[in-house]
Amino acid sequence: MKNKIVKANAGALTNFEVIELLNSRGASKDTSTRVMGLKDKVSKSEYKVYDYLMETAASTQTRESVTTFSDKCKDFKLAKAEILNIINLRPSSDVELTPILEKPDERGIDIEGILELVNELLPPLPTVETLEETEQEETENVEQEETAV
């Protein structure tokens, strides 16, 4: 059988969108329900991707937060790929953000502004334990809600 590549690049996806796709197929964090049978819709290799993504910032993002963030990023003269990379990594400090951007000094990019926007709109990484208890509770609530859905 021969396959033909019609369009090699039909658009990039954020990590969040891939999680959403796998969720819609019935992927879950609960390992006990993962029966690898013929009828199972999510394959083993897809679960490996899912497990990787659940450890990234994408696991706490929502469609709303991602779209508002990418809309607001347009004011910063960033390339599309850079916005995508910021959403996937969720940098929280200067030193995390600069390697993502290409020559930020020459292009005069407002790094502080981007970081503020990230802090405001994108939820923090699931593994990062914030010292403030209120924040911790918030993230826990979000996670619970997600599993409930």
Place this chain on the structure above:
Amino acid sequence: MFCLSELEDTVRVPPHLLNGPLEDAIKEVLQKLFLDKVLSIGLCVSIYDIRSVKGGFVLPGDGAPTYKVRFRIVVFRPFVGEVIAAKFKESDSNGLRLTLGFFEDVYVPAPLIPTPNRCEPDPYNRNQMRWVWQYEGEEFIIDDSCQIKFRVENISYPPVPIERAEDAKPFAPMVVTGTIDDDGLGPVSWWEACAPISDQD
């Protein structure tokens, strides 16, 4: 990291799948054909959707219909310059090997490790060498204690070897070369102390 690609393929749907909806049957065949495989466009991760199905001919001598299917798949194909968080897998005198869980052929060759550095036998693992970055009198060890961020330098699809040496590593159809030689790259613990932005609420 991930993107969509549109493909067209001629798919034979075996009769035992035909009692359900046709789209589900085709999806199942496509999943078996493509998932976890490397094409010239990257590593296929998941079938996204089916755009169109044509045909359905039963070829002479065959007991199953064949369809011409146009569909989209999610492929793992990082772009050059992208920063990705990975985990440490192994290291030797040639450099590091990182893993993403679903993709394990990420290499950081020795010249792309921050200098000055040195490579020494790992005291915890006899089979391994470990890399140490020496910076302003301090030593930073690269090990599996935390995530490692790398920037994609190159993606290559080596041709399938005709002959294989006996001690050769398993063949990798897709290899990502990464660099950790820049501020903010490498093990995330290296940069944690560097002026984190405090929450402004």
